[in-house]
């Protein structure tokens with residue numbers, strides 16, 4: 209690192225009392241073994257071999273168990289070790305052949321240069337180093353809420369009655385399951401397995417297996433039960449009526465068998481219908497089982513498992529679900545694909561171990577078969593809990609799915625609203641789409657006209673639909689002309705709702721919602737759903753736009769706007785909590801072009817965006833439309849013969865069958881001109897934004913509207 213860079217970093221760390229983390233790697237061909245770290249009294253040894261790795265006493269450790277050690281049998285000789293002295297404390301200690309102890313991870317107490325550091329002599333491949341890294345993060349961030357020692361574990365056993373003969377649990381397995389549950393309570397207070405049932409398959413095995421089913425029912429009270437479908441049906445294939453009927457059947461089974469269904473929790477066989485959302489399944493679940501919590505592995509995608517998240521849709525809390533590496537067909541140790549060592553590795557500091565460490569709540573999916581034959585699941589969890597107990601101070605706990613859902617969304621409130629994606633672009637999601645949705649035709653827009661408001665966006669949209677190869681979303685009853693999916697409450701209605709709004713398949717399908725441009729979530733949400741869409745942004749003089757927006761409020765008899773004598777009064781409001789101030793901000797927001805553009809450019813490339821000058825659109829719409837349709841690769845269309853100026857309206861209108869069709873009264877309103885003082889005030893407010901927009905357009909060799917040239921020239 210360059211010296212000045214290092215100095216800057218040190219200055220920052222001192223000023224804000226932030227510790228530095230640094231990772232040092234061995235240079236394999238370097239002959240030098242013992243090296244002094246530049247600018248410090250610290251000595252390090254490189255290309256070393258260690259026999260033992262021990263967690264040293266240090267206030268940094270919260271998760272790691274102090275004193276825990278393991279002997280290393282590998283012959284790797286690329287460890288970096290640090291000499292321990294009074295200014296440096298060992299966090300993780302390596303013992304070398306002759307018995308010397310040196311630090312593998314070291315805490316520099318900052319006595320020499322005022323900057324505390326945690327120095328790692330190895331990357332994060334070793335599990336002890338990984339846990340130490342988590343400890344160091346916790347120590348540096350001091351964030352009890354983010355880390356903490358409590359970890360909640362839920363183990364679901366899906367399909368307790370489903371499965372071919374000779375794969376299912378028998379009486380002895382059930383007895384074993386009950387005693388394992390009791391035994392697991394040594395690690396996890398109150399631990400209970402959750403059993404998922406499809407009643408149709410009860411007593412569907414051989415005699416021994418049928419007896420197993422019966423014993424399970426006799427001991428039903430010992431477990432928590434949750435429903436699947438009656439016949440393990442794939443929800444995505446069925447409509448509400450059918451789903452309702454099979455859920456009722458399964459519920460009757462539960463009633464007849466006196467199964468305790470203590471929680472409003474359900475799991476869909478193979479996750480079908482949870483994500484991508486099958487609205488009708490959500491409705492049936494709510495109606496028949498009052499479901500409020502479920503879990504899936506599919507959101508946002510099956511893999512990577514570390515990226516799984518939760519969301520809430522239609523009142524149902526969807527929690528992320530984890531796999532423990534055991535599947536329906538894995539029933540024997542010696543038949544495990546790629547060898548059972550894989551599972552053991554995962555338990556002993558591998559994926560499974562870190563699943564629990566990194567997730568406050570882990571909901572594991574297993575299947576009945578994993579408790580039959582070699583009972584791989586019991587082996588796996590027993591060893592996992594033991595391993596965690598041995599190496600960490602983690603407190604394993606159990607709670608109901610309802611409590612987990614509450615806790616999860618309190619911890620991760622930002623996950624409440626799902627980030628919808630296009631199910632047709634993920635083959636796995638496409639395969640489990642409900643019948644009401646289809647990928648056989650295009651049903652998402654290629655183009656979004658994103659505003660901002662009051663820039664002529666409605667006129668642009670209405671002119672664009674004149675082109676025979678273009679269609680717009682259908683009208684939404686009760687909405688303000690626009691679909692406003694990515695910027696408001698409609699987003700909660702989900703993908704199916706949005707897709708259903710584009711019934712016509714044309715070369716270009718578009719929707720225009722002028723509220724998108726300055727909405728904080730719209731760019732991210734639009735990019736997740738239609739990443740390849742093109743965008744249109746209309747550049748209107750922000751002063752004029754703000755005034756038009758205020759007139760819009762007056763026309764809608766907004767009480768705050770009405771009670772203020774003029775826009776000037778609103779602009780003078782400074783108290784950030786007042787209703788007037790909120791209107792002020794909304795009024796100005798759309799005109800801050802570069803500020804919002806930055807957000808869109810985080811998710812879309814500049815090549816995907818077409819800018820239109822609002823003045824030009826008003827004066828020469830046909831020209832603007834021709835250039836837009838050229839950018840959209842549409843066949844040429846004589847817009848000029850389909851658009852005509854209406855002297856009575858004072859604007860251009862569509863010409864349909866020889867008659868002019870103008871926009872309604874709310875577009876092109878009649879109101880008094882803005883005063884010179886107000887204009888100057890608004891120009892002043894937008895001066896910096898305008899100059900930023902000017903620079904942005906010039907830098908990217910984009911056309912600069914006349915109003916912007918003028919606005920910037922006047923300020924200069």
Ligand SMILES: Nc1ncnc2c1ncn2[C@@H]1O[C@H](COP(=O)(O)OS(=O)(=O)O)[C@@H](OP(=O)(O)O)[C@H]1O
Pocket residue numbers: 660661662663664665666667722756757759825826859860861871874875876877
């Ligand atoms: N051809 C045509 N017909 C009618 N109106 C036109 C037209 N071209 C541009 N304009 C200007 O569009 C302004 C309304 O902008 P929007 O459609 O973007 O408004 S909205 O945000 O969707 O409500 C509207 O603002 P106001 O004049 O304040 O009503 C018009 O100035």
